[in-house]
Amino acid sequence: xxxxxxxxxxxxxxxxxxxxxxxxxxxxxxxxxxxxxxxxxxxxxxxxxxxxxxxxxxxxxxxxxxxxxxxxxxxxxxxxxxxxxxxxxxxxxxxxxxxxxxxxxxxxxxxxxxxxxxxxxxxxxxxxxxxxxxxxxxxxxxxxxxxxxxxxxxxxxxxxxxxxxxxxxxxxxxxxxxxxxxxxxxxxxxxxxxxxxxxxxxxxxxxxxxxxxxxxxxxxxxxxxxxxxxxxxxxxxxxxxxxxxxxxxxxxxxxxxxxxxxxxxxxxxxxxxxxxxxxxxxxxxxxxxxxxxxxxxxxxxxxxxxxxxxxxxxxxxxxxxxxxxxxxxxxxxxxxxxxxxxxxxxxxxxxxxxxxxxxxxxxxxxxxxxxxxxxxxxxxxxxxxxxxxxxxxxxxxxxxxxxxxxxxxxxx
Amino acid sequence: xxxxxxxxxxxxxxxxxxxxxxxxxxxxxxxxxxxxxxxxxxxxxxxxxxxxxxxxxxxxxxxxxxxxxxxxxxxxxxxxxxxxxxxxxxxxxxxxxxxxxxxxxxxxxxxxxxxxxxxxxxxxxxxxxxxxxxxxxxxxxxxxxxxxxxxxxxxxxxxxxxxxxxxxxxxxxxxxxxxxxxxxxxxxxxxxxxxxxxxxxxxxxxxxxxxxxxxxxxxxxxxxxxxxxxxxxxxxxxxxxxxxxxxxxxxxxxxxxxxxxxxxxxxxxxxxxxxxxxxxxxxxxxxxxxxxxxxxxxxxxxxxxxxxxxxxxxxx
Numbered sequence: 001x002x003x004x005x006x007x008x009x010x011x012x013x014x015x016x017x018x019x020x021x022x023x024x025x026x027x028x029x030x031x032x033x034x035x036x037x038x039x040x041x042x043x044x045x046x047x048x049x050x051x052x053x054x055x056x057x058x059x060x061x062x063x064x065x066x067x068x069x070x071x072x073x074x075x076x077x078x079x080x081x082x083x084x085x086x087x088x089x090x091x092x093x094x095x096x097x098x099x100x101x102x103x104x105x106x107x108x109x110x111x112x113x114x115x116x117x118x119x120x121x122x123x124x125x126x127x128x129x130x131x132x133x134x135x136x137x138x139x140x141x142x143x144x145x146x147x148x149x150x151x152x153x154x155x156x157x158x159x160x161x162x163x164x165x166x167x168x169x170x171x172x173x174x175x176x177x178x179x180x181x182x183x184x185x186x187x188x189x190x191x192x193x194x195x196x197x198x199x200x201x202x203x204x205x206x207x208x209x210x211x212x213x214x215x216x217x218x219x220x221x222x223x224x225x226x227x228x229x230x231x232x233x234x235x236x237x238x239x240x241x242x243x244x245x246x247x248x249x250x251x252x253x254x255x256x257x258x259x260x261x262x263x264x265x266x267x268x269x270x271x272x273x274x275x276x277x278x279x280x281x282x283x284x285x286x287x288x289x290x291x292x293x294x295x296x297x298x299x300x301x302x303x304x305x306x307x308x309x310x311x312x313x314x315x316x317x318x319x320x321x322x323x324x325x326x327x328x329x330x331x332x333x334x335x336x337x338x339x340x341x342x343x344x345x346x347x348x349x350x351x352x353x354x355x356x357x358x359x360x361x362x363x364x365x366x367x368x369x370x371x372x373x374x375x376x377x378x379x380x381x382x383x384x385x386x387x388x389x390x391x392x393x394x395x396x397x398x399x400x401x402x403x404x405x406x407x408x409x410x411x412x
Numbered sequence: 413x414x415x416x417x418x419x420x421x422x423x424x425x426x427x428x429x430x431x432x433x434x435x436x437x438x439x440x441x442x443x444x445x446x447x448x449x450x451x452x453x454x455x456x457x458x459x460x461x462x463x464x465x466x467x468x469x470x471x472x473x474x475x476x477x478x479x480x481x482x483x484x485x486x487x488x489x490x491x492x493x494x495x496x497x498x499x500x501x502x503x504x505x506x507x508x509x510x511x512x513x514x515x516x517x518x519x520x521x522x523x524x525x526x527x528x529x530x531x532x533x534x535x536x537x538x539x540x541x542x543x544x545x546x547x548x549x550x551x552x553x554x555x556x557x558x559x560x561x562x563x564x565x566x567x568x569x570x571x572x573x574x575x576x577x578x579x580x581x582x583x584x585x586x587x588x589x590x591x592x593x594x595x596x597x598x599x600x601x602x603x604x605x606x607x608x609x610x611x612x613x614x615x616x617x618x619x620x621x622x623x624x625x626x627x628x629x630x631x632x633x634x635x636x637x638x639x640x641x642x643x644x645x646x647x648x649x650x651x652x653x654x655x656x657x658x659x660x661x662x663x664x665x666x667x668x669x670x671x672x673x674x675x676x677x678x679x680x681x682x683x684x685x686x687x688x689x690x691x692x693x694x695x696x697x698x699x700x701x702x703x704x705x706x707x708x709x710x711x712x713x714x715x716x717x718x719x720x721x722x723x724x725x726x727x728x
Contacts, residue, residue: 025622029531035523041595044590046550049562191448202451210445211452222717224455229643229713230706231650233677236684237702241465245690282451282455304476309443336551339652339677343684365653372557372657380561387554388714394549 018019042081050391053384054159057134059094059145059152060174063122074113082112089120089278102350110163111304118175127151128377161383168351169362173371173378180384184337184361187354192277197327199274200281201316204323207282208289228279236343244344248356253358262360264345267357272344273337284326288319307398320410328401332394338365364390433513438691454458459648462706471700476693488665490679492697493648501663505673509584510648512669516588517644521595528596529603530625533581548593556657560585564658571670578660578672589653595644602636603629652677676701 009017066074069085077085083104087095098115099103107115116124126149129141134156145154167177203224211217241327249255251268294313300310316323346366354361363385371383473479479497487498524544528537563582570574575581606629612625630637660672661682674682680698688695 021620021623026506028622029527030628032523032527032531035520036527038520038525038545039547039589039592043547045562046554046558049558052556053561077625113610146602193529199451199454203455206445210448220452220456223459226702226710226713227455227458229646229709230462231646231652231677231709232708233650233652233680234466234702234709237699238458238462238465238599240684241469241699242461246465278458281454286726306438306440306441332549336549336553338551338553339656342681345684347463348685355438365551368512368553368557369653369657372553372560380557382559387557390551391554394551398549 021108026102031083034217050384050387052131053381054388055131055134055324056157056381057141057154057362058157058174058378058381059128059149061126061149061152063124064120066121069116069120074117075107077113077116079107079109079112081150082109082116085120086112086115086183094119094250104249114163114167114175118170118172119221120198123172123174123400125376125378128381141232159381160388164382164385165389169349169367170351171349173376173382176382178364178367178389178393179368181352181362181364182384184346184350185363185365187266187357187361188270188273188341188363189331189334191267191275193327194333195274195279196281196330200278200327200330201285203278203282203325205287205311205316208286209307210317224279224282228283231339232276232337233343235272235276235337236340238275239268239340243271251358253356256358262349264360266354266361269341269344269346269361270342270357273334276337276340277334279326280330280333284330285305285319285323286321289315289324291322321404325401326404328397328404332397332401334338335394335397336365336390338363338369341366342369364393385388425552428646438601442620449564453525463703466699466703469696470703471629473693473700475697490572490663492693497697497718498651498665499701500705501665502676504665504667505655505659505663506649506675506677508580508669508673509587509659509675510645512581513586513587513591513643513648513651514641516585517591517595518641520588521592521640522599522645524592524596525603526625526630529600530621530629542573544593544596547589548597549589552590552651552653553657555586555590558586558656559583559654559658575670576660576672578658579670580655580659581669582598583655583657584669586649586658587648590646590651590654593642594647595726596639599637600639602633605636606632618670631711635720638723639720641713642719646712646716649712650677650705650709652681656681676705686713 008014013200069089070077071082079230090098096116104112111368126145131136133141142154145152159385164177165182166179168179170176172289206218207221224290240345243251247268251263251265251271253265253267296314296318298309300314305313323382341363347360348362348370350360350362368383368386368390371379371386457570474484475538478495483497484499486497488504489496489498490501524540528540532540533587559582560578563575563586564575564579567579567582608629610632611624614628654674655678659676659678661678662672662674664671664673666673680701683694683698688698
């Protein structure tokens with residue numbers, strides 16, 4: 001025995017070998033921890049980057065001085081005054097078009113003021129700066145602007161304002177808002193959930209409560225797991241081929257007498273989203289149903305309930321919080337999906353609110369994508385603003401899911 | 413005597429129903445079970461539709477007399493509109509960005525998984541875990557913004573003018589951060605599933621925590637980690653928005669990460685975003701690419717499931 005162990009260190013050399021081993025262990029432990037720190041740094045950088053972009057200096061000039069239209073200072077103009085100015089100075093064609101979108105008298109003062117600045121005074125943005133630059137290099141920026149654009153006005157602007165939330169899309173970053181995009185996203189997510197929640201729950205109930213243990217069940221289960229891993233853009237292509245082209249009479253609404261659209265509608269995109277989140281939905285619902293203990297079912301069967309009575313009165317009510325939590329998480333995935341929407345044909349520019357499942361659509365992530373890929377820095381600023389809106393929406397959804405889980409989760 | 417007792421009916425009221433233990437056919441139950449079955453089978457239908465619709469258009473592309481297999485696999489320029497069908501122009505970019513992403517996410521994800529599973533105290537876990545969960549929940553278009561407007565400028569200050577504004581490096585790096593939580597959470601689950609006695613056995617032999625983690629726990633969890641890596645690759649190959657925003661528009665056969673190049677997914681997103689006439693070669697070619705993507709990710713997912721089932725260490 002002792003012969004075999006001779007090459008192990010003993011005595012002093014054992015302790016020095018042990019110290020080396022501990023040193024190596026410490027180094028590796030630090031490396032493991034630093035991987036997590038890198039993840040934290042990346043997350044911090046991402047959030048900082050977005051917030052940094054959404055606030056900052058903007059330098060702009062007026063193409064026409066406001067004094068040409070009125071003697072009152074811009075911010076003191078009332079709704080009536082603005083109405084008069086707009087009516088006098090806009091061409092009648094442009095005025096009527098705006099009036100058709102929304103009657104001028106019903107528009108708010110802020111809305112009219114924006115129109116005044118956008119159409120008549122015509123702000124011309126010379127440059128924008130990030131928040132960090134604006135805070136720490138304020139003097140340099142001021143000097144630079146004073147030298148290059150002597151007429152320009154420099155002010156600190158928050159791109160994320162209440163006006164940004166309610167203003168429709170605009171071709172000028174300074175006046176653009178995310179109203180149509182948010183409404184579009186809500187429509188899409190709504191349709192997706194209307195499709196995926198009942199179908200997903202049904203499939204989960206079938207697989208957990210009814211399905212016999214045979215090859216077909218195994219195929220369905222494997223297939224669902226695989227579908228969950230299919231890239232979202234492939235679902236987009238499916239939506240394009242199936243909902244936009246083959247089912248065009250349904251998705252364009254021509255079956256229901258809607259004539260002015262093609263298949264690239266909210267309905268087509270919403271159904272695509274529904275199919276996209278379906279596998280996730282089924283898997284989550286299955287987990288929730290699995291968590292309901294068997295004794296409940298046996299008790300129900302014991303008093304003579306049929307299978308469906310057992311499911312409807314005992315299994316589903318107890319699994320409901322889990323199913324809802326899962327569907328909220330699936331919903332938040334749908335809210336952030338971009339690629340399938342691009343493929344299905346989100347419109348690049350819409351300034352009117354979607355008014356039904358057959359209207360054209362845009363969505364929050366689509367706007368972010370388009371604004372990010374524009375060259376001008378003011379569009380990057382509103383992209384950052386839109387990202388904050390999207391992240392806050394997602395955070396709210398997830399917080400709701402967690403609250404729901406903690407509130408209703410039962411331990412058996 | 414015996415027959416007599418059997419013939420006696422204990423209750424002879426007319427409305428008494430003979431008790432029958434056979435399962436009764438109930439029409440409403442049948443309908444409900446039928447419709448539940450249909451929702452269950454719908455997922456198969458979705459897969460069939462994907463294969464059918466994508467295959468149909470892809471077939472139109474491949475049966476086009478202008479498209480030959482030699483051109484498709486043998487050339488390196490992709491522009492179906494003018495008769496260039498070299499798929500490698502797109503595949504190369506997918507390979508480069510995915511490789512960079514895996515180079516980032518595999519070591520980082522695995523290291524975080526080991527730390528969370530083996531080292532972290534309960535309190536540290538409750539702080540560190542949500543960070544990864546938030547990273548996993550951020551929409552990919554936001555990562556695209558981050559890649560283009562944060563990472564690219566930083567890389568620009570390192571590499572200077574060699575780096576193009578749109579480049580595969582920045583897209584790949586950010587994609588790595590995006591995939592990190594996927595790999596880390598799947599690997600952590602695998603490490604967590606290794607039973608405690610294995611660790612205690614190693615400690616009893618005098619092994620340090622590191623030796624236990626790397627030489628006992630890690631090998632035992634290898635199948636789960638392998639599955640995580642494969643899922644990570646499949647996510648990288650299918651990722652669209654980061655590459656669409658940050659890696660450039662226009663196919664480019666290049667393995668230089670500092671250059672701009674378009675991946676398969678990025679190409680689909682850009683071309684289908686414009687107005688595309690059905691039945692054009694551009695349109696059908698997108699379906700050929702999408703079908704390839706679908707098959708590649710399908711095979712990767714199947715392999716990952718197979719790896720888990722085949723190489724799982726069974727305890728007890």
